[in-house]
Amino acid sequence: MKCPFCGYYEDRVIDSRISRDGSEIRRRRECLGCGKRFTTHELVEEVLPVVVKKDGRRESFDPAKISSGIKKACEKRPISADSIDALVENVKHLCQEFQGKEISSQAIGEAIMQELQKLDGVAYVRFASVYREFRDISDFFDELKDILRKKNVAPNVRKVRRHVPESEA
Ligand SMILES: [Zn+2]
Numbered sequence: 001m002k003c004p005f006c007g008y009y010e011d012r013v014i015d016s017r018i019s020r021d022g023s024e025i026r027r028r029r030e031c032l033g034c035g036k037r038f039t040t041h042e043l044v045e046e047v048l049p050v051v052v053k054k055d056g057r058r059e060s061f062d063p064a065k066i067s068s069g070i071k072k073a074c075e076k077r078p079i080s081a082d083s084i085d086a087l088v089e090n091v092k093h094l095c096q097e098f099q100g101k102e103i104s105s106q107a108i109g110e111a112i113m114q115e116l117q118k119l120d121g122v123a124y125v126r127f128a129s130v131y132r133e134f135r136d137i138s139d140f141f142d143e144l145k146d147i148l149r150k151k152n153v154a155p156n157v158r159k160v161r162r163h164v165p166e167s168e169a
Helices: 063-073 081-097 105-119 121-134 137-148
Strands: 011-018 024-031 037-043 050-052 102-104 162-165
Touching (some): 011 081, 063 081, 063 105, 063 121, 081 105, 102 105, 105 137
Parallel strands (some): 050 102
Antiparallel strands (some): 024 037, 037 162
């Protein structure tokens, strides 16, 4: 990222946050040239690794798909919407911090199960038993999506990339 103050190209990321609708990552950066801090907004699809399915096919990371899959697994459990949001956020963070251009759908599946286990034992067992038959989190969610497709509409993602200087951040 080019520093908006001095134009230097190297920086370090201090903090990363995903926007509420899951489409954008806000990153606080510190310029390694002049030391000033600035914030960038990047589209999630541009910074998240490509998901490699078990059969080798590639697809983009889809937070909405993960969110709806987890909601389905947590149905009728005493779990608040906020807890589910937080879980999805954690999984997204994990993928976002993943150092690599590609991540296996299996790794995402394992991450989701780990988070779910912390949250609710029953939902975890339910999720794990069905998921293990698929062995591919992406296929599993596709299956769930058929059930949920009437309820969920993918958000309309706008192309946004801008720099916000420290004072306006
Ligand atoms: Zn700078």
